[in-house]
Amino acid sequence: MKSLSFALLAATLLAGCNSSTTSNSGEASAVSAAALLTPGPWRGELATQGQKIPFLFEVKTEASQPVVYLINKGLNGEERLRCEEISAAGDSVTIRMHVFDAALVVRADGKDKLQGTWVKYDSKMPYRVPLVATAGSETDTVKSIYKRMPLVGFTGNWRTTFRDDTGSSYEAVGVFAEKQRANPPVHPDQNLTGTFLTTTGDYRYLSGYSGEKSLSLSTFDGSHAFLFTGKKQPDGTIKGNFYSGKSGHETWTATLDPKAKLPDADTLTYLRKGESRLNFKFPSIVAGASISPTDPKYKGKVVVLQILGSWCPNCMDETNYLAPWYEQNKARGVEIIGLGYERSPDYQQAASRLLNMKKRFNIGYDLAVAGVSNKDSVAKSLPQLAKFLGFPTTIFLDKKGVVRSIRTGFSGPGTGQYYEEEKAHFNRTIDKLLKE
Known part of the structure; x- marks a missing residue:
């Protein structure tokens, strides 16, 4: 019944957004796409640079309107970014990314599955990254990471250096918190949270998984999609890669250091x-x-x-x-x-x-x-x-x-x-x- 309410709403939105008369077949395709936006939890994946960046969102109905919440988990709980600007046209549904000039544009791909693109409009050329999303199920990335057992401790503060492909570098502090899981896991849940602090701000809510000697942390807030992967070395350091959006890439190395800190933020400008x-x-x-x-x-x-x-x-x-x-x-x-x-x-x-x-x-x-x-x-x-x-x-x-x-x-x-x-x-x- 909830899926049907989305279908009816999408048809209404389509009528409001389209000044021309829509054919019955056009209405049907719009209704079909919106009906697959099933209320409940969803897991998505952005495909970029040969990587998959997972993200979570929830579809809800509020005051008879569809609302999508982007969910990011971190050291201090989770955030839920509310996206209420949702419209339909043809066989596609557009979900505007709250305050940012960006959107998810998706269409049906079988039952309870969507495919489409993450689009950023605030650049000279639209910035597009392919995505898939599945209602209430684990992503392939999550499943593969869960095979990595047992855990290796990543909890603590890490003195970190990021380096881009030109050799330019900057310092950061990685802060990770890892929780123990059953082996094999009883319930598929993220077990690693953290962030990186830099002199100009932090990389916000990061969450993911750890196992064997590797870690994976990611976030998607509608404007930025980040993926950090890393592997612990024999000497205890971490070496990894940082993927940002469509083309951004840096490497990073980190050393466990409880006293790691950044320069005084009041002295830099x-x-x-x-x-x-x-x-x-x-x-x-x-x-x-x-x-x-x-x-x-x-x-x-x-x-x-x-x-x-x-x-x-x-x-x-x-x-x-x-x-x-x-x-x-x-x-x-x-x-x-x-x-x-x-x-x-x-x-x-x-x-x-x-x-x-x-x-x-x-x-x-x-x-x-x-x-x-x-x-x-x-x-x-x-x-x-x-x-x-x-x-x-x-x-x-x-x-x-x-x-x-x-x-x-x-x-x-x-x-x-x-x-x-x-x-x-x-x-x-x-x-x-x-x-x-």
């Missing part, structure tokens, strides 16, 4: 010598308005500048924290300004993406269109900065408008204890500035 303030005036996402830190609204208040992009998952994590925090604390004399750097240089498109983000996270603070999503754009629009590393970056202004602290990156909820430390640091900084 800084002002040019002799500078103490940021002078800008950017167009607001509200047409015809502009935003500047010298506006009367911000006078005498502590102001937080959030350099972000709607395309950036770490920015999503920070926004998910800042939006409710602002509502609870704005009466204390604190304001936040979101400076959006979007994929498109067109104001209307950029403002539209930021407005969508504002609605999604119920953002009550001001958002501006500051530029396009690259470091050079930030450097040009904020010339007082001597160095800019990445998104997000958070800048704290005191009550006189003086820059007092600049923090690079954001450790989100997928990092466990590091997320708690991130929030504590933010509140300490605000409390100190408010007391002055």
Whole structure:
């Protein structure tokens, strides 16, 4: 009966999206595709670079509407990213990826099975990766990994180096937590969670499997698809590969180190010598308005500048924290300004993406269109900065408008204890500035 409700809804959506008259055969094909979006758990696989990146999602019916939740498990529980923009046309169903400018476009492939593509629209050419999904069953990748027994301990902090195909490298900290399973497993469940922290943010919720001397961790949030594979060496180190989306590839090596840590995030981005303030005036996402830190609204208040992009998952994590925090604390004399750097240089498109983000996270603070999503754009629009590393970056202004602290990156909820430390640091900084 639930499958039938999806069929009827899809037909309605199709009628609403198509101004022309649809033939009976066209309606039937649309209904057939939507009917296979069976409510309940699903497992998908993205096929890229000769690898399979598994992901989980759940189909639900809410207020007679179909809703898809992307599910990512991590060190600190799981996240469920709600995707309610679902439409049908012909024999295909399009599931928009919540705040991101991306979608899953799928069609029927037998009973309770879908095939299609993950499409990213925020690039010069649509970015497409093939996918398959099966209702309530394990993927081939999961089955093959489960044959790897017994477990080898990966729990702990790992000092990590990533290196791309050109030889360029960067440091990270891998944080893994492994749980013991029955051998053979009684129930097919992921037994390894973790993430990698870098100077510009973390790789968010990662989960997967370990066995023998190997591990596999992955995530899919609608904007990014990551797969980390690794194998423990005789000397105890891990050597592995990192696959990102359609073509990104890096290798990584890691050494167990309980004291592994990154450079102080408050020292990586800084002002040019002799500078103490940021002078800008950017167009607001509200047409015809502009935003500047010298506006009367911000006078005498502590102001937080959030350099972000709607395309950036770490920015999503920070926004998910800042939006409710602002509502609870704005009466204390604190304001936040979101400076959006979007994929498109067109104001209307950029403002539209930021407005969508504002609605999604119920953002009550001001958002501006500051530029396009690259470091050079930030450097040009904020010339007082001597160095800019990445998104997000958070800048704290005191009550006189003086820059007092600049923090690079954001450790989100997928990092466990590091997320708690991130929030504590933010509140300490605000409390100190408010007391002055």
